[in-house]
Amino acid sequence: MYQKFHLGAVDAHCLSLDLSAVDTLQQLRATLGKLFSFADPESIQFFSPEAGTLPSLEAVKSSRAPVELRASQDGPIRTPPGPRELPVVGNHYELYPDPLGNYDRLFARYGAMIKTVNMGTTIYHTNDPEISRHVLREGEFFTKTTSDPQHPLYYLGDQDALFTCDSSSPAFAISHKFVPPALSPRAMAHHAPLIRSAARDMFPVLDELQQKDLAFNVYQYMFKMGGQVIWRVVVGQDLQHFRAVNTPPALPIRLFGQYLHLMKKVSLRPRWYGKLPFGEPASLRAVHDQLWAEIDRALKECVTPGGEPLPLSDPAASLRASCVADYLCRARDEKGQGLPRPVLLANTVALLGAGFTTSASLLSWALYALVRYPGNQERLLQELVDHGADGEKEWTYDELHGMKFLDRFVKETQRLHSPSFQTARSARKDVILPGGYLIPGGSVVISCFPSVFKNPAHWDNPLRFDPDRWAAEGFAAQAARKGLYTPFAAGKRGCVGFNLALAEVKMVLAELVYRYSFEDASPEAVVYDPEFLVTRPLNFYASATRRTQWPEKSS
Numbered sequence: 210m211y212q213k214f215h216l217g218a219v220d221a222h223c224l225s226l227d228l229s230a231v232d233t234l235q236q237l238r239a240t241l242g243k244l245f246s247f248a249d250p251e252s253i254q255f256f257s258p259e260a261g262t263l264p265s266l267e268a269v270k271s272s273r274a275p276v277e278l279r280a281s282q283d284g285p286i287r288t289p290p291g292p293r294e295l296p297v298v299g300n301h302y303e304l305y306p307d308p309l310g311n312y313d314r315l316f317a318r319y320g321a322m323i324k325t326v327n328m329g330t331t332i333y334h335t336n337d338p339e340i341s342r343h344v345l346r347e348g349e350f351f352t353k354t355t356s357d358p359q360h361p362l363y364y365l366g367d368q369d370a371l372f373t374c375d376s377s378s379p380a381f382a383i384s385h386k387f388v389p390p391a392l393s394p395r396a397m398a399h400h401a402p403l404i405r406s407a408a409r410d411m412f413p414v415l416d417e418l419q420q421k422d423l424a425f426n427v428y429q430y431m432f433k434m435g436g437q438v439i440w441r442v443v444v445g446q447d448l449q450h451f452r453a454v455n456t457p458p459a460l461p462i463r464l465f466g467q468y469l470h471l472m473k474k475v476s477l478r479p480r481w482y483g484k485l486p487f488g489e490p491a492s493l494r495a496v497h498d499q500l501w502a503e504i505d506r507a508l509k510e511c512v513t514p515g516g517e518p519l520p521l522s523d524p525a526a527s528l529r530a531s532c533v534a535d536y537l538c539r540a541r542d543e544k545g546q547g548l549p550r551p552v553l554l555a556n557t558v559a560l561l562g563a564g565f566t567t568s569a570s571l572l573s574w575a576l577y578a579l580v581r582y583p584g585n586q587e588r589l590l591q592e593l594v595d596h597g598a599d600g601e602k603e604w605t606y607d608e609l610h611g612m613k614f615l616d617r618f619v620k621e622t623q624r625l626h627s628p629s630f631q632t633a634r635s636a637r638k639d640v641i642l643p644g645g646y647l648i649p650g651g652s653v654v655i656s657c658f659p660s661v662f663k664n665p666a667h668w669d670n671p672l673r674f675d676p677d678r679w680a681a682e683g684f685a686a687q688a689a690r691k692g693l694y695t696p697f698a699a700g701k702r703g704c705v706g707f708n709l710a711l712a713e714v715k716m717v718l719a720e721l722v723y724r725y726s727f728e729d730a731s732p733e734a735v736v737y738d739p740e741f742l743v744t745r746p747l748n749f750y751a752s753a754t755r756r757t758q759w760p761e762k763s764s
């Protein structure tokens with residue numbers, strides 16, 4: 210016996226299915242899920258115009274009218290709604306200058322999934338954890354495709370490196386084989402002294418600022434700290450960012466800045482423009498070559514002379530490397546092969562680039578949370594003292610992660626002030642997402658982390674900074690599984706540097722908070738940079754005062 214199924218108004222496509230061998234609704238859902246591309250076949254509901262919702266297989270089989278498939282009680286399958294577009298600019302003025310606030314506003318108005326068009330670029334955004342889970346899952350329906358001009362990382366497109374490559378790029382598989390072991394918890398525990406020494410480099414500068422009674426722009430200093438840490442850990446180089454109070458960022462960091470700036474400008478123009486032998490395109494090529502040459506030189510200098518090959522299969526091999534790039538240069542797979550040189554170089558650039566503005570933003574927001582949300586600085590100091598801080602203590606990786614309040618504080622900072630907000634994936638084909646949203650194949654979808662992490666339907670009192678919400682056993686793992694909290698994204702294209710990022714932020718906080726008391730010195734309301742790849746505070750100032758007294762150890 211045959212029954213007809215369709216998707217309602219969005220799709221004239223109607224399909225007849227023989228149901229004689231179908232015994233359960235679950236079986237029917239699985240079959241229809243495949244045929245109509247439902248990301249979650251379990252969500253399929255059956256509907257007829259005469260009888261309304263059809264609750265059983267018998268009801269579906271006996272429906273005289275064709276059966277409409279839905280994915281929610283809220284109504285038929287539909288494309289996501291969004292604000293009305295203006296000519297040329299689209300929804301630009303609905304989004305800027307405060308995209309984070311405006312996305313929250315638009316989700317509240319239009320629902321869990323919205324379509325926006327900004328200057329001709331169409332992007333779908335969601336604040337729903339379940340949808341986010343599906344979007345971040347690399348597989349049948351979604352993938353990362355930076356080569357799509359609509360993708361926010363299009364202008365960075367380098368198909369030889371993680372972060373900037375398509376998942377289908379040949380370099381992805383080999384990079385993903387070699388890079389994560391270089392950044393494993395074990396490797397980061399081994400490199401913890403490098404992070405610690407980078408953090409301590411800042412002490413003389415903070416002392417001098419205090420003597421001069423000066424506050425400092427937190428992001429600018431954390432930017433230098435982020436660079437200091439990542440260069441030490443990845444290529445074993447000291448950028449000497451804290452030689453003096455006003456030392457400018459080192460040459461490679463400045464080159465990175467120029468490269469990103471020129472790349473963005475050139476990529477907004479037609480393709481032929483990028484080939485011009487003068488002007489911005491020529492500068493871009495020159496900056497690219499200079500930056501790559503700088504990093505190539507750093508790579509050559511950091512390899513342990515005469516160092517033996519490091520087998521990927523040996524989890525302890527990273528302990529014999531002086532830095533991440535030393536490991537990457539010497540690592541060999543089961544066939545004795547290493548990373549091809551262009552892929553090695555491109556990935557080193559990617560690690561350095563992906564690793565400092567993100568960490569600098571998180572560190573800045575962590576200091577913001579310390580001075581803006583009362584009681585947290587004192588609790589952290591007490592925990593440091595209770596764990597043996599004395600100004601000389603050399604924190605190990607395990608000790609840092611063993612401090613519960615520090616961990617909850619960092620988690621809560623990343624929830625309320627997530628640096629990442631543009632994690633985009635492309636739909637491989639038409640797909641129906643939970644809630645009944647039909648996303649056309651080829652579309653770019655962003656899981657809007659700052660909105661997911663504050664979604665009032667899923668978080669209790671979401672705007673309150675409350676580290677204790679992470680205290681319940683298993684809460685963080687559960688939130689990650691549900692897609693509610695994924696500050697480093699998730700799935701195959703999730704962050705490979707998160708072990709370093711967390712060790713860095715915890716080490717820097719432990720070192721700084723034990724030695725200084727921080728106070729807010731911002732002259733006006735703190736704003737973030739809406740144009741930048743990560744959310745960073747632009748005008749947050751703090752002052753640091755060297756501590757002379759510490760609390761007693763708790764009994």
Ligand code: HEM
Pocket residue numbers: 353370371372373374392559560561563564565567568571628629631632633696697698701702703704705706707709710
């Ligand atoms: C607080 C700090 C950090 C945050 C919030 C963060 C967040 C993220 C997110 C959300 C992604 C996914 C991006 C996307 O899919 O487009 C990502 C990817 C990545 N991150 Fe991080 N990250 C941080 C630190 C680092 C560090 C320190 C490194 C380097 C050591 C790093 C290296 C990478 C790389 C290479 C990828 C690309 C992985 C791939 O393409 O499969 N990140 N990160």
